[in-house]
C-alpha cells in the first residue's frame with residue numbers, strides 16, 4: 001500500500017451541506033495534515049475514512065483500487081477520536097497489551113508513568129488520558145492512522161514529545177492528522193489540506209492560510 005485517496009464526497013446533515021468538493025491523497029511515509037475552522041467537517045471526513053459515517057457518496061481508493069467495505073472492517077486502520085474512548089476500568093498495562101504496544105518504552109520516554117502500570121484509566125487526569133490514547137494509537141501496528149486532535153489537553157512537554165513520536169512513526173504508515181494547534185500541524189505535516197466551505201484545498205504556502213481566512217496573520 002502506497003497511496004490512499006478520497007474524493008467524490010457528498011455529506012449532508014438534513015438540509016446542511018457539510019462536504020462536497022473533497023479530494024485528498026495520503027502517502028506512506030508522509031504525514032497529511034488537515035486544517036479548517038470549527039464545524040468545517042474535519043471529524044466527519046476522518047469518520048468517513050474510518051467507515052463509521054456514511055455520506056451520500058464517497059470514493060476511497062488504495063493504490064487506485066476502490067475500497068468498498070468500511071476500512072475498520074479490514075483491520076488496517078486505527079482512529080483516534082476527539083473524545084476519551086478507552087474503557088475507564090482498564091489498567092494501563094492491559095491497554096498497552098491489547099494495543100500491542102510496549103509499556104517499558106513508553107515509561108522510558110515519559111518517566112512520570114514508571115510506577116503507573118497498574119493504574120486504571122479513570123485514575124488519570126484528562127491530559128494523561130490523552131497521552132495514553134495518542135501514544136497507543138501511533139505505536140499500534142495499524143497501517144493507517146487517523147488522528148483527530150491528538151494535541152488537545154496536553155502540556156507542551158508531552159505534546160512536543162508526541163509530535164516527535166508521530167514523525168518517527170510515519171515510515172511505513174499513512175498518517176492523517178487534524179488539530180487546532182495549527183503550528184504543530186505545520187511542523188509535523190509533509191502535505192497539508194485546508195477544508196473550507198465543504199471543499200478541500202491543497203496548501204502549498206503558509207500565506208494561503210491567511211488568504212483563505214483560516215488565520216488572521218502568520
Ligand SMILES: Nc1ncnc2c1ncn2[C@@H]1O[C@H](COP(=O)(O)OP(=O)(O)OP(=O)(O)O)[C@@H](O)[C@H]1O
Pocket residue numbers: 013018036037038039040041042043044045
Ligand atoms: N451527527 C450529526 N448531526 C447533525 N449535524 C452534525 C452531526 N455531526 C456533525 N454535524 C455537523 O457537521 C458539521 C461538521 O462537523 P465536524 O464535527 O465534522 O466538524 P469539525 O471540523 O471536526 O469541527 P471542530 O473543529 O469544531 O471539531 C458541523 O456543522 C456539525 O454541526
